[in-house]
Amino acid sequence: MQLTPDFAFAEVVGILDHLVDLGVSHLYLSPILEAMPGSTHGYDWSPPCRVSTGLGGLDGYRLLRAHARAVGIGIILDIVPNHVGVADARHNPWWADVLRNGADSAYAHYFDLDLHFGDGALCLPWLDADGDLSSLRLDDDGNLVLHERVLSTAEGTSHAGDDPAVVLGRQRYRLVPFTSMQIGYRRFLAVNDLAALRQEADDVFDATHAWLADLVADDLVDGVRVDHLDGLTDPIGYCRRLRAVIGERLLYVEKGLSVGERLDPALVVDGTTGYDALRVIEGAYTAASGTIELSETYQRITGVSGDGDELTARANDLRHVTLIDLFSDRVRRTTELFAAAAPDVPVHNLQQAVTTFICDDRLARPDYPALVDDVVAAIGRLRADNPSMSGALDVVADAFVHRDRAPEAIARLSEAIVAVTAKAFEDIGYHRTSRLVSTNELGCTPAVPSVNRTEFHTMFADRDAHWPRSLNALSTHDTKRSEDVRARIAVIAQTPQRWSVLVLTLWGVVPPPDDRTAYFLLQNVIGVWPQGSAPDDELRERLAGYARKVMREAGRISSWSTVDEAAESSIIDWLETLYVGLPADLIGAFVDVIADAGHDEAIARKVLSLTLPGVGDLYQGTQWWTDSLTDPDNRRPVRYTQPTDHPKLDAVRTALAVRRRSPEAFGSRGGYTDIRTKGANSTHVIAFSRDVDGEARAVVVAVRLAHTFRTHAAREDAVVPLPPGLWRDAVTGRDHEGRVTSAEILGDAPYALLELL
Template identity: 70%
Template sequence: MTTVPADPVATYRVQLTPDFAFAEVAGILDHLVDLGISHLYLSPILAAMPGSTHGYDWCPPARVAPELGGVDGYRLLRAHAQARGIGIVLDIVPNHIGVFDARHNHWWADVLRNGADSPYAEYFDLDLDFGDGALCLPWLPADGDLSQLRLTDGELWFGDRYLPTADDTVSSGRSAREVLDRQRYRLVPFDSRQIGYRRFLAVNELAALRQEIPRVYDATHAWLRELADDDLFDGVRVDHLDGLIDPIGYCRRLREDIGDRLLYVEKGLSVGERLDPELPVDGTTGYDQLRLIEGAFTAPSGAIELSEVYQRITGMSGDGDELNARAAELRHVTLIDLFSDRVRRTTALFATSAPDVPVHKVQAAVTTLISRAPVARPGSYPSLTPAILARIARIRREAPSMDDGLDVLARAFTDPDTAPEAVARLGEAVSAVTAKAIEDIGYNRTGRLVSANELGCTPLVPSVDRDEFHGALATRARNWPRALTALSTHDTKRSEDVRARIALISQIPQRWTVLVLTLWRIAPPPHAPTAYYLLQNLIGVWPDTGTPGPAVRERFHAYARKSMREAGVVSSWTAVNDDAETDVIEWTDRLLTGTPADLICDFVEIIARPARDESVSRKVLSLAAPGVGDVYQGTQWWDDSLTDPDNRRPVDYGQSLDHPKAAMVATTLAVRRRYPECFGPGGVYEAVVCRGTSGIHVVAFTRGDADGQPRVLVAGVRLAHTFRPGQAREDAVIPLPPGVWRDAVTGDDHYGDVTADVVFGDRPAVILELL
């Protein structure tokens, strides 16, 4: 049996489904060994709502899903993986639970039957201040139409949603409406703002859990303790950490349960924000790294030029100041429209701590701070308090009329004992509003350069400079050497290859401008901002040669509809505008034939090869930089996926490892395995600054051991459109550290100052080892 490495080499994320369950995962283990993967990273394995394709809507009792093979199937997968030296990281979902079908969630069903008297009422974050103490469920259309309500065989239903009924409330002769009126819950319109339970973001089918209550934690983590007792996993990934009321307290308890196993948290970090050192974790799931790599491959001057064409086409400015202003306004509107429950409850808690301050002033301060918070989750992490107090002071200078309300907030953030629950709820609201307003709505509305509209990234500042890039990686090597590095995940808006293709637009903004203006002239779009946004995505999935086939067209249609509904401009999830959606989709179809298609094919021909090169370069850097590279299923080959569910399509594991991307993945991970002292805790990262007129086109660094001796040098091509093999590469000089350095692929030896054309040849990335 091969030993699982104590320090991960790389993880491989698999999306489990009934059609790709534990048995099927066991069938790809040999492929993962060939790639050099050290840890299998599974999507949630608990039993979920019937038909779930993702597992995040798990339901009690917490048990390994029979549809995936059950606990016996999981044990067998564990044994097969261990035999090959592969560990397992589990994705757990403490923040919420699936509630769509109460027949499959007896906790939720009991709460609906018995209201606050249910023994499970404390499991959920209920708000019974509406409806005379009844639980308000926002499941009706805007007009409150109850025509779908019915009694069938003594069971109450609303459409396809089963409604549990309290004892003795269903009897012969009672109508469905009469039965409904006798329940401990009320059905209300989705936009009534009378929401009786805290949801995951604004998803009605996912109800938040109160993990801060020991009984709830025990009930939701007993299964994990049992697996830990039998040593059946090597690490845990915590979904949506910032949705919990007490993230640090939760992680401390979880750390006690899992011991020294790996512990990763899915957590957003604002630009410049650092993970709080009080978290007893090994790092984030890697969106902070995604931003660094994405930014390093985005031309800053091109982004400025794209702002000009974006404004010309859409009438909206795409510069940072304007985007920042729109983001604050969008947060505010989203907060009021979708999260009014958070506002009301948070305001009430703050107001209780300061009864002499008018409630409306407290509410104004609360809504303003939530809309303008500078960090992803204020209040729960001590290291972020100075940033929050600074923002409160800034709001005070800009709006002196809020002084009284802001005093209440400042006092609570300064003194942890003043209003701890209010601070915690404000932080959770910021997390929810940011995710919904910015990542869901905003990222589908803003289209200056959509490769920057990604988790961890910011379209405000799409590029990062060399100092920021290397400085952040050096800090990561010291503080979070086991943290994950993500390029694609099940949540990313586009795959890494699609983003690499779109980012190339920033390198040829003039050609892009000509293409857009020509298309707008010969095929005028029905809605310019939506069309401009979708065109970039269409370029991202356009084949290297030819035009998109039927499968790509169908996938893009589905993506376009989802994007328009998320954006909420021409259509929305709650007010679908079929005509407007059809007009936009028919416009995208017009681009697939005739002159528009010819123009796009010519444009793609220019960017396809450098985009492929940059995609390989990004992958190598992500796997060799400080931290642990995470390979999302299928991304060892080219992957043209868009947002979910498109990125959960089945993967063809029959593809060759001789593929340009897969081969470099295997090479990079083989080198990592040969130098564990350089890539794990204690390893040293040093930037290598390339010289020459084309030196900016190379990003390079060394990884060394604890003594500081560099032993591996990694170099990748960036801004590749004007850095093709030939003269440009002769004008970039890589200063190698002392010694002789051998190419891990070709075996060629190098020393001293070498030009990029000698080191790279026609390749996009190289790894050199000190002899």
């Protein structure tokens, strides 16, 4: 649930009956603490910690808890320990005190301050590149106001009628251009309005978690989701402290994992928020052969290669540029820490080694104990390629092996890697490359777009053995596209030649002003195009807003810091030409070819996410078709009055009912067995059983790569060898046993759920 003042605790109470009908076990709420004025998401929360009055306050939350408990639904809360909102100091007394008193503030150690610049003053990179202060003003309370930002002033330094620039000069802070890289505080990634907190300090942890401890004491919460775990200095230590607060309640962490990387067992958590599962499910529905052809089309249209090797090379370059442009402060601070641990090594060599390691790193965050061998091996490869850095790289490697020698240095280095990777890949890179944009998703990598069935089953068998409570996500408030949009776009890889014809024809009919941007946007247009009609005014407006965000995130023809209105308008005008006449007919015809397969795969993916080892995460509204793109588009209000006679909703209801009827099989002690389908079309089926003590109790059969697997004849050539026993279909009521064709089990459906009689 994405809570807002318009959809608060009281409104959630109003849909509990619908959630009970679905079979939902827990509400999974976005942050509930008081946030910055006008916040629509809650991730810019503001101290002191208290439940948001706009959502209903503590009494409203207690009432929601009581109603939910009465119908058997628990509550998991999203908590945000990494950062706090600082845009308006009037609503953040901790930050206001730091602004007034600088390093002498009682709250200075709450924040990760860097007073290296400005003669000990706190530098705030909130000015435009030209450093213009003309918009700075004083409000009636003597605060400095810069556009929407409000800054408190020290006592006695601000009087009515004073020149704002003069008042600024009296403060313990300085306003500097964002391009200066004189950043006086660690931020959440590169977001100036979110200041990082030092959760490693005992009093900071206590001040930010006392409210949660109170809820736990009153049994008002069943678990928590930790936002941006890897942004913390000490993720493992933090989770141990949090575990002590919440006891055995569920504990999920938002954490990225690179391809092949496993969650460190030192984390005392129940699992991740599910992006690792999303990657594997997405990869299983991405045709490997088709992506090869799409690479050729992408290069032909844009002049840029979209294959794995070229993407990796560009990714390294992009990380380096991002590091220098946005995070040079973190390089400097990390280098200083390594220099203190190795004074005999030249500082410039250490800085070079730090920069090289950050730009080459392949792990989500490298300082987890279980990854030390991977880190040492990676540094060994860097040493071989960069012999002049050997001594400095040895210092870095030694710090990872001997954790007591420079613990803060490797923590800083690792946190910098998280920030650079998130900004360079997810924000910039995923909006620049577009061989197949369904793979440009959180948890995924467009360089490795596909996952075969062996990899799929290996991953989920491991999940069953080690992290059976981990979440399986398909859509979240942060995903770049909804699961249904991704499912349809992924079908393009099953029809690469038709796609190539469509693109070449459109480029001839309505040549775009920028090939790379247009190629990216066209796939998203295909993903949301309504079957049987052209986009209406609302969808056109949403696509225009999305296009602006894409261009600014990519930073090629426009950017957030230097908006090019003309370039943006030319692209949006081009989009408008697609909605009418011949272009609309061409796009509509292509959508007609792939839409049914996209629907089948969207339903099949949903069933998998709810029945594979782990716990299914059902993002708000995704029980129906959802055509959402990235935020804020995916946080639009959900219309809960939609019909409940819907194929996707039926699949959700059925899957959760099967889970409830076999709790041992789907629980943390249940088993998971791959069922190897046979026949010429066997690769079009994913099948497995959920077991109890080695005996299969439920069987799941789901179609994949469905474009050429929708006919009876095609499904006759995929045979499912069922486990011993008589199996009843939870949807049709038909019974099956032995070796059965997919045509018999599935009919024309995208999935089947069988229960042992």
